[in-house]
Amino acid sequence: MKILVAEDDFASRNFLQFFLRKFGEVDIAVNGVEAIEVFRDAIEQGEPYHVVFMDIMMPGKDGLEAAREIREIERGFKVPPAGESRIIMATALSDVKTVFKAFNKSEATDYIVKPFTVEAMTAKLRELGIINE
Template structure:
């Protein structure tokens, strides 16, 4: 299982990396541009990411644009819809407009609001099927 974390905030990035590593190999990117490079490289190497956790507000390229471009890269590589990466947007913004934009314009799978904590993240991971109820 490969997971990509794209987060510019050091504390959030480290929290996600530490928490998610028990579920798979975790790579990190510090902005949307870097996330796109890493994501495309993984597809080129035939070792795609199954999950992408991406902050919405990042420098160089925001998460909404990066998520939309990830979907374009998957189409370019003829990734079947059932094999597309699950993209979870992380945001400190919880207003309806941002959530609507994340789903409709970026083609994200789901979102989670910050601040991130173990309980909220565990619930989301169960919801998306990354971890099973014990």
């Protein structure tokens, strides 16, 4: 499995990288602009990401905008809905308005609230059928 983590917070990025590496190859982007570039490169090389963890609040280009652009890239490459990357938005904000925006404006698959825990991450990955353990 190929995973992209787009997270500007060093501690969160390290946690995700360490936790997710047992499930596959993990690449890192530190902002939305970099995430889009890395995603585009991967899909152009025929090695798309299966899962993208995207922080909502990042400098330069926020996660909502970056996720929207990732969906546009997938449409441009004629990726069928069943083959789309699963985009999981990460947020420290658990308010309904932020979550609503994440789903409606970015076409995200799901979301998870920070701070991350092993238990919450494992449950989310199971819930989405990404892992079976």
